[in-house]
Structure formats: C-alpha cells, structure tokens
Amino acid sequence: MWAFGKNQQGAATGQEDFTFLGKDVVFKGVLTLQGSVRVDGQFEGELHSTGTVTVGELAIVRGNIKARVLITSGKIKGDITASEKVMIMSPGMLIGDVRTPSISIEGGAHFHGLSNMGADTWVEGHNAADERIRDLAAHRGRLRAPDY
Numbered sequence: 001m002w003a004f005g006k007n008q009q010g011a012a013t014g015q016e017d018f019t020f021l022g023k024d025v026v027f028k029g030v031l032t033l034q035g036s037v038r039v040d041g042q043f044e045g046e047l048h049s050t051g052t053v054t055v056g057e058l059a060i061v062r063g064n065i066k067a068r069v070l071i072t073s074g075k076i077k078g079d080i081t082a083s084e085k086v087m088i089m090s091p092g093m094l095i096g097d098v099r100t101p102s103i104s105i106e107g108g109a110h111f112h113g114l115s116n117m118g119a120d121t122w123v124e125g126h127n128a129a130d131e132r133i134r135d136l137a138a139h140r141g142r143l144r145a146p147d148y
Helices: 134-140
Strands: 018-021 026-033 036-039 042-047 050-054 060-072 075-077 080-088 094-095 104-105 108-111
Touching: 036 042, 042 050
Parallel strands: 018 036, 026 042, 036 050, 042 060, 050 060, 060 075, 060 080, 075 094, 080 104, 094 108
Antiparallel strands: none
C-alpha cells in the first residue's frame, strides 16, 4: 500500500513529473513547472514547462507558452516558443506567433500568425530576427538557394 523509500512519481501517468488542469479548472497567472502538463480547462497568463504541454480539445488558452513540445487540439491565443516541436491537431486553433525548429499542422486545424523555424541562419547579410519582415517577396529573394 505505502511504498516507503521507493520513488513512485508518475505511477498513474507513466511519466515522472506530470500536471493536469482538468476541464473545470480556470487558472489565471504565471505557471512555471518541471515536466509535462495537460490543460483541459481555461488558462490565462504565461505557461513555462520543461516538458510537453498538451492542450485538450475543449481547452481555451489566452497567453504565451514556452515548452519543449506543444501539442494542441484546443484553442490558443498567444505566442509559442517550443525548443523541439509544435503540433496543431484538428480541430485545434492557434492564433499567435510560433518559434520552433519543427511544426506540423493537421488537416482541419487552424493557424494564424508568423512562424520562425530558424530561417535567420539562411539570410545573407543580416539577421532576420533583428527586424520585422514587411515585404515577404523581398525577404524570400534574400534567402540562399540550397546547395544540391
């Protein structure tokens, strides 16, 4: 029943550190945590996680998210920074800018914003991250052609 001296973190989830915000939870503020989190309720503010942030289909998030991985099928309005990848699943909706090395958008999902996947390393003569790009056609003309 009680296992003293044994590490039983994550026994129910199979992960070491996991936080769950259920469908009836309304959270406002800044949430910083180690490990992964699943949001099924309403969240307003900033969310910082060292693991995976999963936003459920009925969840509504208004605020910025910084995580290793973001997987969403809910509604997010805010900027996303993911060090590994962002996955927008149907019927998810993401309104905001995304900075990540990898992004996937499933059919039926919606994304409205700018994405930065590290293209500033391909731009000759300047760092694209230092300025807003106002003319996309001119910007694309500055990109180097890949060497095959």
